[in-house]
Amino acid sequence: MKGSFLGEFEEVVLLATWVLKDQAYANTVRDEVSKHTQRDINLSAIHSALYRMERKGFLTSELGEASARRGGKRKRHFYVSTKGTEALNEIKRIRESFWQLVPATPVKGGSI
């Protein structure tokens, strides 16, 4: 578990990157995360998460093409690595094993 631990935000970013396949770079990841979480997210937070997870080995990356839209700068595409998919699966497994134990009928809070 240790070393492959993902924070909640990191998990979401990683999922978004996975979903976007080869279209994942900071801006698209940000939009995807915003869409699903329905929160406004600053680009710098996404950058921070992406580069940090790259260093941890959850992501790999390669440089893409430059364009005028980007002020002549190249973009960095991110891909989820094997270690990344394993970590996501692990999280999913842990959560599902918990959900199995939760009683089928939801508890109605506050009712008698």
Place this chain on the structure above:
Amino acid sequence: MKQPPKFPIWLLRLIANRSIVDEIEGDLHEDYLDNIETRGLRKARSIYRWTAFRSLRPYLLAHRRENRKPKYIDMVIYHLKMATRIMSKNRVFTAINIFGLTIGLASSLAILLFIIDQSRMDDFQTKQDRIYRLEAELERGGSLQRSTRMHSHLMPAIAENLPGIEKFARIQKSTRTLVSHKDGNKSMTEENFVFADPEFFELFDFNIVSGNPKELISAPGTVVITVSTALRHFGHTDVVGETIEFNSKYDKPMTITAVMADPPGNSSIQFDFVASNESLLPPGGSNPFKQRFSLSIPVYVLLSPGTSPEAIVSQVVPELKKHTDKKSLIESTYSLSSFDHLKYDMEVADGIITPVDKRVIRMFGIIAILIVSLALINYVNLTSARAIQRAQEAGIRKVVGASRRTLVSQLLTESLMICFIALPLAILALELIIPYFETVLQRELFFEYKTNLVFLSGVVFFILILATVAGLYPALVISRFKFSHIVNGRPEHSSKGALLRKVLVIFQFTFSIALIIGVFLVQGQLQFIRTQTLSYSPEHIIMLKGSFGMMSKNYKAVRAEIQQLPGVQQVSVASASPGDDFFASSTRKGVSATMTNYFTDENYLDVFNIEILRGRKFNPIADSTGAPIIINQALADILELEEPLNSTAYKFFGKNNNKIIGIVENFHFQSLRDEIKPVFMLPASAMAPALKQIIVKVETSEFDQTLQKLEATWDKFFPDMIFNYQFLDDKLDRMYTAEYRLSKIFSLFTILAILITCLGLFGLSMHISEVRLKEISIRKVLGASMGQIMRLLSSQVYLLVAIAALIASPLAWYFMKQWLQDFAYKKAISADTFVLTFIACLAMATLTISWHALKTARSNPAETLRNE
């Protein structure tokens, strides 16, 4: 399309690696364009800024460390490692380089400190750009006389109507003998006694320690003293309200109103007392210019801001005409000299500001630069000479893939390393030099360079430049070699760069030779001053100094008593002796010159061995009538008389015309910088109170005993005066302190320059011997003698020294001629100085190179050729 703000990204770039910032910038740019469409330009810009700002996160730095290290740091470490290896491989060369640079840096830093000190002179004077001294020029007897002394009421008269003159202060430096409370009520002569108007403290900024700063010397009979003076006379500084008394009935006691801090070391104005000048000034009356008694005092003015000195100067004469029609006043040309100018004005001194010779400062600057360049030349020469040996290294490096740039940066690293090893050593050496430097300069260096960041970073910057200059040429030479050159032939034989090295060696020797000649000539002149020009031997003459009126009644008794002491050859009493300041210059009706006068007794001429050309010396019996006078030849030449001897045409002193009873040779009584001035001497009996010096000619064998007896006699006659004696040679030397200092500093730097030059030559000869070792071995095998080989190795060096001497001689001759112009009496520059210097340099060069030349010449050919 609107561009996003530039600044935030620029900020990021400062901190983080360029490539990651580029990626972030691209993303931000895209986001920015999206935002312009959806939210408008202003919002987009603010989001851009905010996001960029928030991008400053720790991961950026981590990124930088990962990406940059291998390319950059490793290379530097590698270069450093190479540099240490090469330095330890050539220990002798490294040592020569470091040692030379250390000496060069230390001495130029010392000079730099001195120059900085000079430039910060008086920087605490806040009003100095508005302070001027009034000066006047008057044509008198065919020559222009520049004077710093003004009629005491000139300035008060004109300042009334000239609003541009904000304030003025009449300032005069004088000597007073006062009774010290600390030292058993003995009297002590104080030489730094300033009399001034109260405005003195408004013109100049000095720190008042205690007392009311509003009423310093505004009342008559008040005085401000410095802390060290208070300690000297009272033993404590709590002296406000105390009085100081003088050992003269003409001076009334003064009340101390304040104590001030000593004038700082960088003040051009130095003094111990500032007293109100009220009592000195002649009474003004309705028309002060008509008073019979007048006084001339230097005047300093403070102009109001924005007033030009020219505007004031043009008003002086018109204003004066309203008050007086005195010719000497209204026919003078007046001028205002700025404070900044006065600090360097060696021409006329008023005793208040001690001027510094700007030429000396400039010369120091030049010497500093030259000494550093000598050390630099050593580095360039030795390294580029070694270049050929290192060509192999360079070639192999190139084969392995080093670019020329890498090679250059490696060699620059080496020179940087040498320089930065030399720097701390130089600062260490500087600490050792400074005390010596301070004693020679006779002043403390007050600039605290160790805590001055600007100075230190300046020095580091200078070292960087130095290292680059030194390293660049060898680096370019070495990196130029191609591997094929080395494989093809023997690059040792290429004469590339040899010419440059020769030129540089010539430069070094030129400088050294010029300095040596300079030292010889300065010392020759000083020797000339000491010995050639004086008719008397100054080391046998002691002067006992007292004050005005001390021997009014009993000078004959005092003289007789001292005459009887064992060890005393002759005694004379007089008003002054050679080397004194003669402010008492005066003019007489019909004589077109300023004259100096003494009161002397009949022994004076004998004591100083002054030759009487015609007539006779004073004689107490014969002199009782007829107002006799003795003049020197200079005055006799000026008087328009056919027969000056026994003439009674002029009145020099007293009520009646004087009779000239004797004419003496032109003896030196002032600095040799000046022409001998006209002098007349009056008999002691004419004004006994003026006799304040006892001049004793003693035998050198029992100095101490004689001195003790003199003191005992002194105490008997003058129990309330401190026994104050001075040797005449000390006193005369003091007139030439500037020259002595110059000669000492000159000698020091000459020795250093020679040392550095010889070190370089030593290194170079070592290199040449190594390179030519095989050639010489073959010559030996073929039958060359030791002498032939020595000649082979040294003839070139002699040629270089000879060329240097040829260049240096006229240079030194020119500069020394300039320097000697200060002296009215000078030793002729003789050719033997130059010949001697040349021979000395040849000898030095021979000594330097013979070590390696001999070693090479004596080497065994069998051993050196074995490896071929």
